[in-house]
Amino acid sequence: MRQNPTLKKIAEKLNVSISTVSRALKDHPDISSETKKKINELAELIEYDPNPYAINLRTHSSKEFAVVVPSLSNFFYHSFISAIEEDARDYGYSVIIYRSSNDPKIEQQILKSCRHKRVSGIFIAITSETTDIAPFLKLDIHGIPVIFFDKVPQYESCNKICVGDEHAASIAAEEILKKGFRNVLGIFGDKNMSITQARLQKFMEVMRNGNPEIDLKTVHARSSEEAEQLTLSLIPDYLEKKFAIFCMSDEILAGTMKAIQRKRLKPPHDLGLIGISDGMIPSLFYPEITYAETSGYNLGKLAYSRMMRCISGSSFAQTIIDQSKLVMGGSI
Template structure:
């Protein structure tokens, strides 16, 4: 049986006072006597009264809800980002509504429409890898709803963004592998229309060039999931000279590559060094524990939420802002130890 929620009018009727007096008593207005305030609060507590948030938002034109659209919550990075968003949101009295696009452009559009129809105060977005058109994001801005991109940012929309230093994260990872003796390093990347994929690819390429190593397109694969890495990694070992290192765009792909390499009978890291990107739990539980690039997802989420709230509350008055979060290389046992730099 559905329970009927008590209203201010119900409290007023039972106490024989006006609804406006009840409202002011609940807000601790100085014009209301202590006796009336106590009677109102006692009755509100007895009937478990809670304010009607929809009515409040209609009056204030503010819902105190932030919408978040992410590709998949299963990724450690995105779950860390959400934790950072929620901490910042709670600090400023906002609630968080999370939607998953599941890497679908069509579902991402529905996610954004849901956020708008739910009267959210602003939206945080990390876009789907299959998003090639951006009309739904332009619609958000046209409706004067604050919008902040994080991690997977949209190059075609002028909005605030929080980005990870993907280029130097990749560069440092590949340089570490080269200094450990790797000379033929494969790359498992993602769709090149994603800025993060291009930045990590460019970091990989520039590290090879710095040390005079060739860039072999045949060992650069679009392969960004554990399943695809399990399937495609063996093909890297059918191209003549075997790779002695694999740098993957994320930890899930790296873990798939690690499993595939071991199934082929090779040793990690003696035969093949492997490095991922994210530093999630999977990097710590695989055998051997995996070298990876820490993206600081919690910091990304907190910074994104802070910037969005500043926009909502009018503290950010300049044009679109871009903030970069530095990465950290976390060295574990899946890559060979750095050799004397004189021998690199």
């Protein structure tokens, strides 16, 4: 069980003071280049690396960002994290990933631990049951910026980076209108989720305005299985009028596709199908499913630059919406 090298060890070996070593290693202008040289060489040789705990205790800063997500097996969050990591690396920050398992209790613990560890900032997609924003306010009091992304609280004055729910819903709706469908089934998620409300409302609005004649039905499913059941029971037996299904999310799309396969129907011939997705699930089928793209990567880039602005001080709360774009598959 070997000890890590310390400033003291270097100082002793070189017969200088700890202060000098510390300064030399951070290229302080006071130190002669000769001294710097020998110190850096030895440090290199014995693989000195500063103890992050000591630094933090002293300076109250960690150069660490935390990303908190409800779930990890999620392509969207994965690309979000990639984007954050790319940028963070460039700025000398490291990033730690926490998973709340969509449990507000665990989320609270994570936030607490972030506070005690004095992370430099937090990116968080909250759980679907998070109602208490006090812990976030507390973080703020302690000078830790919080950037909400994807799943964000209702609370106004905070930094939020969101998928363009309305925009995504509207471009999907427009595609349905453009293709001239007359009979449309919209399957949405849990009624209580803010993204459900946003997507549903906009989708309806665009459909109604586009063509009031359309036979439009909307339902809510809280799971993949429920979406499958709903699809099974709501696909008309005779698909005479041009029929299309819109799926608000990947989870719903997965259920709906199972029902479609079960009925041995083939998009786009038998019916039209379109979703909102990050692109992973749609690419598993043939023909690939057309979707309005929600890009975790874009969101990550936006979130990071917001974070840097907060850290540099100019931290008025702001909500940023990332616009969506249509990715053409062959399902509609």
